[in-house]
Amino acid sequence: MRRNIVLIGMMGAGKTAIGGELARRTQRPFADTDAEIERAAAMSIPEIFARDGEEFFRARESEVLGRVLALGNSVVSTGGGAWLRPENRERINQNGVAVWLDCDLETLWHRVRQRPTRPLLQTADPRGTLERLLTEREPFYALADIRVSARRGDSIEQTTNRVIAAINAHDPAILEAE
Numbered sequence: 001m002r003r004n005i006v007l008i009g010m011m012g013a014g015k016t017a018i019g020g021e022l023a024r025r026t027q028r029p030f031a032d033t034d035a036e037i038e039r040a041a042a043m044s045i046p047e048i049f050a051r052d053g054e055e056f057f058r059a060r061e062s063e064v065l066g067r068v069l070a071l072g073n074s075v076v077s078t079g080g081g082a083w084l085r086p087e088n089r090e091r092i093n094q095n096g097v098a099v100w101l102d103c104d105l106e107t108l109w110h111r112v113r114q115r116p117t118r119p120l121l122q123t124a125d126p127r128g129t130l131e132r133l134l135t136e137r138e139p140f141y142a143l144a145d146i147r148v149s150a151r152r153g154d155s156i157e158q159t160t161n162r163v164i165a166a167i168n169a170h171d172p173a174i175l176e177a178e
């Protein structure tokens with residue numbers, strides 16, 4: 001079994017930020033599906049959504065996810081919507097352990113409100129959209145093997161420590177030296 005550690009959760013939960021730190025701490029390769037999609041397309045995510053639409057983006061996301069999971073023993077940060085596709089959940093569960101960074105609406109909003117990089121939030125009421133997405137998605141995120149609450153007051157280092165502790169509590173073999 002390839003024990004990837006796969007971070008899932010809402011936009012702004014810290015998947016990219018925590019994933020990078022977790023990879024450094026656990027000495028694993030790091031892959032971020034959003035960054036890989038942007039690199040392969042040589043376009044930003046808003047540009048991909050604008051030119052080719054969300055369905056096209058989701059298809060590229062599934063491809064990239066499959067490719068990075070196949071590397072094995074990596075830390076993989078996903079985009080906020082990746083976990084919602086059943087085929088992606090199945091792939092993640094087959095190739096690693098899913099860690100949900102569970103973050104409250106206020107913290108998410110505080111982090112994403114300044115940035116125009118999330119096309120799904122380009123609506124008349126972005127905070128309301130974020131709240132709706134959180135409500136719709138939470139039951140799916142809750143299917144993850146491991147849940148870590150990404151609390152607002154915690155530093156990236158503190159949250160990473162809690163992710164490592166939660167993985168060890170779930171199955172210490174995941175982080176044992178290979």
Ligand SMILES: Nc1ncnc2c1ncn2[C@@H]1O[C@H](COP(=O)(O)OP(=O)(O)OP(=O)(O)O)[C@@H](O)[C@H]1O
Pocket residue numbers: 009010011012013014015016017018034077078079080111118150151152153154155156159
């Ligand atoms: N304790 C913390 N944990 C995580 N991120 C933090 C923390 N404190 C500040 N941040 C900042 O909040 C932002 C979190 O956004 P990040 O891009 O990591 O989220 P994401 O889950 O990858 O979102 P997306 O699904 O859009 O890719 C970053 O700018 C990060 O530096």
Ligand SMILES: O=C(O)C1=C[C@@H](O)[C@@H](O)[C@H](O)C1
Pocket residue numbers: 010011034045078079080081082117118119120
């Ligand atoms: O939550 C989502 O559906 C998304 C989150 C981002 O990571 C990007 O993957 C994209 O903006 C879509």
Ligand SMILES: [Mg+2]
Pocket residue numbers: 015016017032034077078079
């Ligand atoms: Mg990210």
